[in-house]
Amino acid sequence: MRLPALLAALAGVLCIAAAADPAERLPDPAQEAHARALFRDVRCLVCQNESIDDSEAPLAGDLRGIIREQVKAGKSDAQIKGYLTDRYGQFVLMKPTFDPGNLALWAGPFLVVAFGLFLLLGRLRNRQPDVELSKAEADRLERLSREGRP
Amino acid sequence: MMAEFGAFALMLGLACAIAQTGLSIAARVRRSSVLAAAGEGAALASFASVAISFAVLMHGFVVSDFSIANVAANSHTEKPLLYRVAGTWGSHEGSILLWDLALTAYGAAMALFGRSLPRSLKAVAVATQGALGTVFLAYTVFASNPLARLAQAPVEGRSLNPLLQDPALAVHPPFLYSGYVGMSVIFSLAVAALVEGRVDAAWARWVRPWALAAWSLLTIGITLGAFWAYYELGWGGWWFWDPVENASFMPWLVTTALLHSAIVTEKRGALAGWTVFLGLAAFSFSMLGAFLVRSGVLTSVHAFAVDPRRGVLLLMILGVTSGAAFSLFAWRAPKLGQGGVFAPVSRESALVLNNILLAAATATVLLGTLYPLIREALTGEAISVGPPYFNLTFTPLMAALILVLPAGPLLSWKRGDAVGVAQRLWAAAAVALLAGLAAYAIVSPRKAFGALGLMLGAWLIAGAVAELVERTRAFRVSAAESWRRLTGLPRGAWGMTFAHLGLGVFVLGACFETGWRAEAAETLPLGGSLDVGAYHLTLDSVTAVEGPNYDADRGLIVATRNGKPVCRAEPERRLYLANAQTTSEVAICDRGPSHLYIVLGEKRNAGGVPVWLVRAYWNPWAVLIFLGPVIMALGGLISLSDRRLRLGVPRRREQPA
Structure with a gap:
């Protein structure tokens, strides 16, 4: 049945911002703020596209616990993220890494801008200069504008 | 009998759409106004048939006819009337039927109001609209019948997801779909322009009202969705760069670009090919959105009614219609003229820059949405593309767009x-x-x-x-x-x-x-308090209340500022009985343009004393997030009422040979 499965999947959405729960909090506010900033970059692996900052799933709670401990132990962001990707792969990071495999992803938007500007410049360069009216055209214009007057 | 009648009407709608296509093509080939009128009549009949079928399904929901499988799966007798009506488009089958209704309605509108269009262009456009109708109605009839019967009707339905039982979300799909599907008219006009081989100022002006209407409706639809997420999901977020949101945002970005490039085509005859391209792209992105949302290929926080098997069919529809249209474009577009020349500093240049940045923004959203799929298919390695990616790519592009924007309208055409x-x-x-x-x-x-x-x-x-x-x-x-x-x-x-x-x-x-924004969360006993921003909140009481189809704990939280009470908030925590699901009903105190956003969480036990998890957010100027897009949509509607659009462009006189 697809409906119960759907509802089960949705249950993760219902009571969100779980990371704010005072029961989990670190005593040092600076460390807690640092941990919260990290949570937003870590994906809740069993949820439907949520960071662990938002999710109430048990796994998200476990990951928050691990990250809070490591923040408390004074580990750097790189160390903590390295720890997570060693275990769960790149999928766990909400922000894709700047590695060659993601080149198209990061460069794509700016390539589109560059290509568009290139086309625009080409169009601007190729435009013909405004041509002067030939003698015949100038005469015709003169005649027409004289006819217009009463 | 009702459901069978509705299913018959749906098939009749399909037959009429086929007739619409065939008659209109014949009308173009034979240059016959009789056949063209017959094709337009078929378009009206197709709309009428689909509307009957839609009304039958809605009737089934209103009277809770659980012998219809769709109603049994998505409705419940205790659900309030508004949500029984909204249940019509709450499921996959129902939402596709809504799509069909919008598609045939636009076809009928084009047949009725397209009097200023040249006959041959109109015939091709009506034929294209009919072909789109044929494809989607065939999909509905053969793969997604909304009126299928159950052999044994259950006594009670399985109800609609309580998260969706909300006024903003009840009207969200009709707006969104009339926006999405409005792009189909632009698509049909673009195909017709390519077939006829002429894109001129008059064509750009015919496209304009349809694009404005679809864009305004889509703007409202997206805003309703964001507003719903803001107060219903319970943590004050309104945009998550979620695939489903991106799916609705891409057609919006493309149509925004189209509205601007069509001005250049209308006033200066330039960018004709690009405007046609955007016209084809806008509806292709709409169809891509329908595919992404309905197929479940991407995980999303709000994917409702997902079915992978039908996803393949939707992908085929997308591939065939867009593929055909873009092939036609590749074949015919080189014949379209270059249009007038312009200097580097001119309104044309500013509008081209607008289009470059909007195209890049669309590419960003598309890449961010599909890249995980592509990378996983190629290397087997799963990655996530979340909000941090979009903040680093999309946001700078938009900032650049905003920087040049005010200069655009002040520059003169040709040479500024x-x-x-x-x-x-x-x-x-x-x-x-x-x-x-x-x-x-x-x-x-x-x-x-x-x-x-x-x-x-x-x-x-x-x-x-x-x-x-x-x-x-x-x-x-x-x-x-x-x-x-x-x-x-x-x-x-x-x-x-x-x-x-x-x-x-x-x-x-x-x-x-x-x-x-500021955020605070504490577990509070009765009488306990917490501070957020400049406000002091006290949990006064929690009482049990009974709703029509749920039981709830309702908290009374008094907010004070500098000792003076400013707001009595009553957030709820609801238990929906039909599917044993808990939701938070947020309380929002309006403080000028800002919101004090209060959520009552679960009840806990602290040494024999009951405590409640209370979360509060101070969201400064949050009202403007939703007011802004409403003003934008209003702008679109004001522009739509311009009499120059109704009068149209004087037909160009045929030059004597």
Whole structure:
């Protein structure tokens, strides 16, 4: 049945911002703020596209616990993220890494801008200069504008 | 009998759509106005049939006829009437039927109101619309029948997801779908223009009202969805860069680009090929959105009614229709003319720059949405593309767009005067700079972001005002003369001013809320309190209340500021009985343009004393996030009412050979 499965999947959405729960909090506010900033970059692996900052799933709670401990132990962001990707792969990071495999992803938007500007410049360069009216055209214009007057 | 009648009407609708296509093609080939009128009649009949079928399904939901499988799976007798009606489009089958209804309605509207179109162009456009109708109605009839019967009707239905039982979300799909499907008219007109081989000012002007209507409806639809997420999901977020949101955002970005490039095509005859391309792309992105949302290939926080098997069919529909249209484009577009020339500093250049940045923004959203799929298919390695990616790519592109935006309307066509524009905008720039500095002094914690955002928002708003000043020659001629000019401005100009102003309002709200929001969460006993921003909240009482189809705990939380009570908030925690699901009903206190957002969480036990988890957010200027897009949509509708659109362009006289 697809409906119960759907509802089960949705249950993760219902009571969100779980990371704010005072029961989990670190005593040092600076460390807690640092941990919260990290949570937003870590994906809740069993949820439907949520960071662990938002999710109430048990796994998200476990990951928050691990990250809070490591923040408390004074580990750097790189160390903590390295720890997570060693275990769960790149999928766990909400922000894709700047590695060659993601080149198209990061460069794509700016390539589109560059290509568009290139086309625009080409169009601007190729435009013909405004041509002067030939003698015949100038005469015709003169005649027409004289006819217009009463 | 009712359901069978509805299913029959649906099949009749399909037959009429096929007739519409065939008759209109024959009308174009034989240049017969009789056949063309027959094709248009078929378009009207197709719409009428689908409307009957839709009414039958809605009737099934209203009277809770559980012998219809769709009703049994998505409705419940105790559900309030509004949500029984909204249940019509709450499921996959129902939402596709809504799509069909919109598609045939646009086809009928084109047949009725397209009188100013040249006959042959109109015949091809009606035929294309009929072909789209045929494909989607065939899909509905053969793969997604909304009126299928159950052999044994259950006594009670399985009800609609309680998260969806909400007024904003009840009307969200009709707006969204009439926006999505509105792009089909532009698509059909673009195909017709390619077949006829002529894209001129008149064509651009015919496209304009349809694009404006679809864009305005889509803007409202997306805003309703964001507003729903904001107060229903319970943590005050309104945009998550979720695949489903991206799916609705891409057609919006493309149509925004189209509205701007169509102006260049209309006024200067340039960018004809590009405008046609955008016309084809807009509806292709709509179909891509339908596929992404309905197939479940991407995980999303709000994917409702997902079915992978049907996803393949939707992908085929997308591939065939877009593939055919873009092949036609590749074949015919080189014949379209270049149009007028323009200097580097000109309104044309500004609008091309707008299009480059919007195209890049669309590419960003597309890449961010599909890249995980592509990478996983190629290397087997799963990655996530979340909000941090979009903040680093999409946001700078939009910032660049906003920086050049106020200059665009002040530049003249063909060759603009950069110095003159700078003179007219210096006051706006000064206002923006001051706003940015003030924000830097006030906002915390994200000072730089808040300051930059506020500067850009103020720049847009002040730029829109500067443009009005310029048009009315205010401060240079007498006040009476300025007023006369102001009241004499065409609706189209007002529409543009409102749309740009609305974007500024949105940017102000979005950046202020993101940069300056405060959050607090505590477990509180009765009488306990917590502080958020400048407010002091006290949990006064929690009482049990009974709703129509749920039981709830309702908290009474009193908010004070400087000792003075300012708001009594009543957030609820609801248990929906039909599917044993708990939801939070957020309480929002309006504080001017800002929100005090309060959520009652679960009940816990602290040493024998009951405590409740209470979360509160101070969301400064949150109202502007939703007000801005409403102003933008209003701008679109004002522009739509411009009489120049109704009159159309005088038909070009045939040159004697």
